[in-house]
Amino acid sequence: MNPILKWFYQWAVPHFVYPRIQAWLPWVAILASSLLLIGLVWGLVFAPADYQQGDAFRIIYVHVPAAWLSMLVYMAMTLMAISVLVWRIQLAELALVASAPIGAAFTLMALFTGAIWGKPMWGAWWVWDARLTSELILLFIYLGIFALYHAIEDKRQAAKAASLMTVVGVVNIPIIHYSVIWWNTLHQPPSLSKLDTPSIHPDMLWPLLITLLAFKLLFVWMLLLRLRTELVLRYPQSAWVQAVMKPGANKDSHKEPSR
Amino acid sequence: MNFLILIRQQLSLALANKLDWMTPLLFFCLVIMLFPLALGGAPQALAEVAPGLLWVAALLATLLSLDSMFRGDHDDGTLELWAASRASLLRYAYAKLISHWLIYALPLVLLSPLLGYGLHLPLQALPILVLSLALGSVSLVWIGAVGVAITSGIKYNSFLLALLVLPFYMPILIFGASAVDVAAQGWSALGPLYLLAALAVLALTLVPFAVAKALKLSLS
Numbered sequence: 001m002n003p004i005l006k007w008f009y010q011w012a013v014p015h016f017v018y019p020r021i022q023a024w025l026p027w028v029a030i031l032a033s034s035l036l037l038i039g040l041v042w043g044l045v046f047a048p049a050d051y052q053q054g055d056a057f058r059i060i061y062v063h064v065p066a067a068w069l070s071m072l073v074y075m076a077m078t079l080m081a082i083s084v085l086v087w088r089i090q091l092a093e094l095a096l097v098a099s100a101p102i103g104a105a106f107t108l109m110a111l112f113t114g115a116i117w118g119k120p121m122w123g124a125w126w127v128w129d130a131r132l133t134s135e136l137i138l139l140f141i142y143l144g145i146f147a148l149y150h151a152i153e154d155k156r157q158a159a160k161a162a163s164l165m166t167v168v169g170v171v172n173i174p175i176i177h178y179s180v181i182w183w184n185t186l187h188q189p190p191s192l193s194k195l196d197t198p199s200i201h202p203d204m205l206w207p208l209l210i211t212l213l214a215f216k217l218l219f220v221w222m223l224l225l226r227l228r229t230e231l232v233l234r235y236p237q238s239a240w241v242q243a244v245m246k247p248g249a250n251k252d253s254h255k256e257p258s259r
Numbered sequence: 260m261n262f263l264i265l266i267r268q269q270l271s272l273a274l275a276n277k278l279d280w281m282t283p284l285l286f287f288c289l290v291i292m293l294f295p296l297a298l299g300g301a302p303q304a305l306a307e308v309a310p311g312l313l314w315v316a317a318l319l320a321t322l323l324s325l326d327s328m329f330r331g332d333h334d335d336g337t338l339e340l341w342a343a344s345r346a347s348l349l350r351y352a353y354a355k356l357i358s359h360w361l362i363y364a365l366p367l368v369l370l371s372p373l374l375g376y377g378l379h380l381p382l383q384a385l386p387i388l389v390l391s392l393a394l395g396s397v398s399l400v401w402i403g404a405v406g407v408a409i410t411s412g413i414k415y416n417s418f419l420l421a422l423l424v425l426p427f428y429m430p431i432l433i434f435g436a437s438a439v440d441v442a443a444q445g446w447s448a449l450g451p452l453y454l455l456a457a458l459a460v461l462a463l464t465l466v467p468f469a470v471a472k473a474l475k476l477s478l479s
Contacts, residue, residue: 085472133429137426137429140422140425140426141426143422144419144422144423144426147419147422147423148409148410148419148423151410151413151414151416151419152412152413153413157412157476157477157479160476160479161409161412161473161476161477164405164409164469164472164473164476165409165423167469168405168427168469169426169427171427172426172427175430
């Protein structure tokens, strides 16, 4: 077989991937938590206060990364769903199922921090603005995918149904993204996407960029944790799970477990 | 050819069983009748909320009618025969969707001006109400069919269907109700109507592929 293709194929093999997840987890965890710490302390303590919004703007360092991830996780899930429907990759099924609650959590977080930000700025916890409503719809789509997966007994069929639902639901993502441009609503237009001339001061931009990266790593960390659990739950009888689950097996878990 | 046969067969089945196609219609009337009782009969107040009420009631009635779409065929093996025969599931999906719309959505659309009149909706808004429901119900039936097809293989859970389908109904509801609302205030409703038409075209062309795929999955 073509060595490059072979290299790609092995990433769909559970007993190849599991030990690598184990090996990467601590590094991802360290990187994510240290970046998160740096970004949040810089943003919440050292960044200058906004001339118009005062200290209240500081919630941007949680709100924007969470909102960005709520859409990014969905796009990642769409890629996984296509891998499931077209190439029937089992690992993608597990990653899809593992991602849905994380995406829902980030969406909830974006809505919640948005409400906290909206109260002092707009004078209301919630308004039926295009972006807020489409983000709320996204939350329900995540929950629907999760509920659908758990309603079907046969897990392979459940994953396929959830994948199809994910692909159908992707229509909502451009609606969320362009809602502030298409509709002239209360939510402020994006301040980051114009990278050539960002409408945000560098002193405020840098901590935001760091938290954006930190949240992405946080997603990877949580995904790996959940994926590890899903792998063990899906293949409880296989030899490599038995080997990994043996007491004292964690020491050399980075080695290839024998089948 | 079997496309037209299937549609005719569905229609004659529905006409033979009168209660079948009348239930969503009766539900629509009853839900609308609840509101004057709950809100009090003041014409001004009723006219103000009528576009939203009519649209929500039509949406829920359509959602209720969806359940039966593939269930019978799934249970008695018709669907498996279709999948096993050389006829494509896509054609089956199209025939099912068209007949479902004719049996359940069309009567609802035709009845709506009467209920709109009952809610004291201004007369010039009634044609817009019919038009918006005609366009919107296409999207409602077509998009809802994906949810029904995905859940048709599992033990039935109507709340799961609502959870899957309702998020996708929200844009249709927003544009539909706003078209009627704008018309009731005496302005041109073309903007939201165009958007509804665009959604309907999108649903008509893309959704049957997802329905066929979901039906295939539910059979495996």
